[in-house]
Amino acid sequence: MSFDLNFIGILIGAIMASSVPLILAASGELITERSGVLNLGVEGMMIIGAISGFALMVVTDNLFFAVVGSMLSGLILSLIFGLLTQSLLTNHVATGLALTIFGIGMSAMIGKNFVGIPGKEFPLLFLNLKESIPFLGPIFFGHSIILYFAFGLPFLTNYFLKKTKTGLIIRAVGDSPTSASNQGINVTLVRYSCILYGGAMCGLAGAYLSLIYTPQWIENMTGGRGWIALALVVFATWSPIKVLIGALIFGGITILQLHMQAVGLRIPVQLLSALPYIMTIIVLVVISRDSRKIKLNTPTSLGQIFYKEK
């Protein structure tokens, strides 16, 4: 019995690890969207974060630089998005799509020289506790610092949006940029900040993949996680806590269906692979079906270009 429990603990630990990139990217994008900006470049920023992190790790042999560098690279990519959409007033959707295509291509180009190089071991915390406590040990201990950060982030984001003045200003800008501007709020500055923050978080999500989750560089290694993160934000109706739930369900079913495939259940593999997507959407739609709450959480100006009257 104790063996089984411990196995379940390890399984839960694995599920948590697999949902980290989704939580990070979705939390970042959530802040961006709450300010009224729709950045579809999440996938692109993640993959650029992944390759920059990995390349910096190889070149500098320093994981700290690698992590910070990946965040910076995501931030720089989002800065391009900001310049285009906020200063040159281009369409959010088209610009975001271009950003993703650019990111994937760019990462493949940089990454050519880094294929096949083994990654470096990322320090995991409380390893002794993980082994000494059955069941709970593998759940709560033996993870990287980024995982702990990721699991705290939705709660911090929630607090930030609901309880702080800056959070209030971001929500106000997302609700009505014109009103905000008439109230003397610098809409462009607020939106730029949110875009850059989102970019940095996507970069970090990418670094988690290439430095910790599967410590190596593989072309296209984000594998659509950026799009999942985007979908999570929408289906979680812009609520950080629901993003966390959605990411866990997605990660959970991904891992479980892999085990089911391994066991050799007589269910078509394609159906099993589709399961995480279907279940995540169903669960999020069900827990978010309060239409009044959706209306209150949705950034009314999402994706709209804002220009100031002069």
Added chain:
Amino acid sequence: MNTKLKVSEISKIYPGCIANDKVSLEFGSGKIYALLGENGAGKSTLVKILSGVVKPDEGEVFLNDESIKLNSPLDAKKNNIGMVFQHFNLFETLSVFENLSIDSDKKDKDLRVLVDSILKKYNFKIDLDIPVLNLSAGQKQKVEIIRCLIRNPKVLIMDEPTSVLTEQETDDLFISLKQFSKDGILIIYITHKLKEVLSLCDEVAVMRKGKVVSVSNTIDEKIESLANKMVGENLNTIKKKINNFKNSKEILKISNLSFKSDDPYETNLNNLNLSLKKGECLGIAGISGNGQNELFQILSGEIITEGTSIMFRNKEIGKLNPRERREYLMAFSPEDRISQAAVPELKIYENVALNNFKSSNFFEKGLVNEKKIKEHSKKILSNFSVNTDNVELKSQFLSGGNLQKLIIGRELITSPELLVCFNPTWGLDVGAINYIHETLIQINEQGKSSILISTDNDELLKLSDRICVIYKGKLSKIMNADTVTAEKLGILMGGGSID
């Protein structure tokens, strides 16, 4: 404390229109000032300049004899100038308190005490913790006012505040404004409603075409004198001579027309019968929501019915869509100018092309002939006195009156045999209303017919040759206009009967 506000030689030019032309005005605290003018006279621009939203091209603003720079809304706030816009600047999804706190440097706790004291002092009843989207228009306006009061304003500017209010809410607002004025706040009240000026304000400045044309005490003014100043000419009272159409040809006949809607919010129409003669205006009165929308859509072809139920110039048109009906020389002016009649984001000439997109003049071999459309649009603008000659202007920048002139002009320039209009003067100022009324009388004089669906009884009595009332989707007996009084209409509109 006394406050003096002075604007000096303010000018602001937009492409195609001079919004403010060397405007100079002086205000002092303890009084309520009216800024009166038609839509598009430049009041709103002046107010946007005073609140720092728009920068003037020339001119200065003085507060207590000191020149102040108003480069942003923050500057206006710093100078204690408060502003309640016509279109609310609230965040709908945030709570009332969040809307107030976003603007304040105070701690939440202190702010709540302050807001509570304001609510108490002026007897406002608003729940601070519900989202703004759950408030009525009157309550939203109070939130805007509280937002200004938090900052101890010296000047409070109200831009067309009653356009969204009920009568009761308007009365409440006036009581509050008088109270603020007593407390030493200088109030500038922007409006195009003459009655409000006389009942609320001490002094009145009239603006026309971007200029200040008169400043006077309201005691010395009457509705007529203000109206004339506002429009800039003696408004002649229009009177239509009622004709006898016994020998005229019948142009439209609706027989036994019923409509049953799947949408629970729509009204079913029940066995309608009417006929219209050449050169005649038929008025259809009623309280809104009694089937006017559906009737208009049936006439315009947005709702399609049996072919035989509507005969227009001896042709069955019930099954035709709006474009096909236009080819038979019908024309339509819907109630909602912004979302039904025009596309606000499109330029004027593009909107003109829209209702005529089959015309071979405008489109050749699938290509747009911009030159011809623009010429045609210019003709509409000048023939129908639209206050711009720039056909490249986006329609959303036209005031309501000018947009309505454009829409009616677009319909009439093809000389249709029948014009169906639905509340054509809704929300317009005196000058524009007068113009539209004159135009509608003119087309009857030219032997064209019209159907006027309206909720404004004065308008109906002024323009119609015959009138009937729609009530719960049923039409009353059609009466000659000279036998109808406002009283009779009132009874029928409420579902009563007269004999």
